[in-house]
Amino acid sequence: MASKELNSTDFIQHHLQNLTFGECSDGKWRFADHHINIGKAHTEHKTDKDYTCDVKEMGFNAIHVDTMVMSLLLGGIVSFLFWSIARKASATNPSKLQNAFEYVIDFVRGAVNDTFEPKGNKIIGPLALTSISWILLMNLMDLLPVDLIPWIANGFQSSVNYGPVHYFKVLPVADINAPAGMALGIAIMIHYYSIKNKGVGGFLAELTLQPLGKWALPFNMIVEIPGFYAKQAALGLRLYGNLFAGEMIFILIALLFGSFFESIAGFMWGALGILLHLGWAIFHILIIALQAYVFMILTVVFLNQAHEAHH
C-alpha cells in the first residue's frame, strides 16, 4: 500500500510488474531479483553475485509466471466446467447447469452462423466458445481488488516488504503477451485459411493487385499490407488496451486508500475511493463483457474474410 516508505509511483510500478522467471546474465534461468523470496531464491538476491537477474536484461527469454498461472488456471476451470457438463449432458433430461451452458452455446453458435459463411468448419465454433469464455473469465479478474491477491501472495503484508511472492499481477490480459498470444494464434489461422482457400497467388494478389489493379502495385501494397496486419495486431491490442486502462484506473483509485486509518482526511479520501471504485467497477463490467464479445466476433469475422474472395 502507499505509505511513507512507498510513494505513488512505486505503488503503480509495483502493480504493473509481472512475476518474471527468465534467463539471468550468467545464462541460467531463475526468478528475477526480489520476485520470489523463498529459500535459495531469497538468499540469492541478497548475497553478492557476479551476475544480475534484472527483468530488463532478460529480454525475450523470460516467462511471466503470474500470467501463465492465472490464464492456465482460469482456462482450466472453464474447460473442466464445460467438460463436466458435456460429459453428463442429456438431450431429454438436461440439468440446470446444462441448460445454462446450452444457452451459451446457442449464443455462440448464433453469432458464428450469422457472420461465418462457410459451413462444416469444425474449429470455428469451439474457437469462438473458448475465446469468449476464457477471455471473459480472465477479464473478470479485473474486478478483484488490485491488492488482494498480491497481498496474499506477499505473505499477507504490504508490498513495501519483500514477501514470499513479491510480484503478482492477477489480470493476465493486462499483460500484452496474453492477448497478443491469442491474436497470434488467430493470425496464424487467418494466413492458413487464406492460403488454403485462395492459394498463395490469390492470397498475395489480394494484398498487391487491389484496389487499383496491377499498375499501381506499390500503392496497393502500401494500402493493403498494413491494413491486413493492423487488424490482426489490433485484435490483441484492443483487448490489452481496454483491460490495461481499466486496471490502471483501479490502481489509481487504490492510491486513495493509502492513509485510510491515519487521519480524518485520509479517511475521507478513502471513502471517496470506495465510491469511485464502485462506480468504475460497475462501468467496467460492461467493458469486460464487451471486450470478450468483441474478440470473439472479430475472430469469426476475420476467419470468414480469410475464406471469401473479396472484391
Add this chain to the structure above:
Amino acid sequence: MNFNFTLIGQLLAFILFVWFCMRYVWPPMLQILEEREKEVADGLEAASRGRRELEEANTQRDAIVDEAKKEAADLVSQAGQRANQMVEDAKSQAQEEADRIKTSAKADLDQAAKKAREEIRAEVSALVVAGAEKILGSEIDQEKNAEIIEEISKEL
C-alpha cells in the same frame, strides 16, 4: 509492453484450450442440441399428424353416425309399416273370424228355426188332424186324407 516467452506460452495455452473444447466439449453438446432439435421437430410433426388423423376420424365418425341415423330411421319406418300391416292383418282376420262366426251362428239359427218349424208343422198337422177328427166326430181315413193333410200342412 515487454514481449517475452509468455507470448508463446499463451499461444500454446490458447491452442490447448481450443483443442480441448473441439475434442471434448463442442461435439457432444452440439450433438445433444441437434438431437433435441430433431426431437422437437418430430414431436411437432407427430402433433400435426395426430391433428390430421383426428380430423379424418371426425369426418369418418360423422359419416358413420349419419349412416346409423339413416338406418335407424329406416328401421323405425319399416317397423311402423310392419306394425300397421300387422294391425291391418289382425283387423281383417278378426273381421273374417267374426264373419265366419256370424255366418255359422246364422246357419245354426236357420237350422234351428227350420227344425222348430218342422216340429211345429208336424205338431200343428197332428193337432189339425186331431182337431178335425174331433170336429168331424169320425175317424178320418188317414190314408185317404193324407193328401189333404199334406196340403194343409204345407200351407202352414
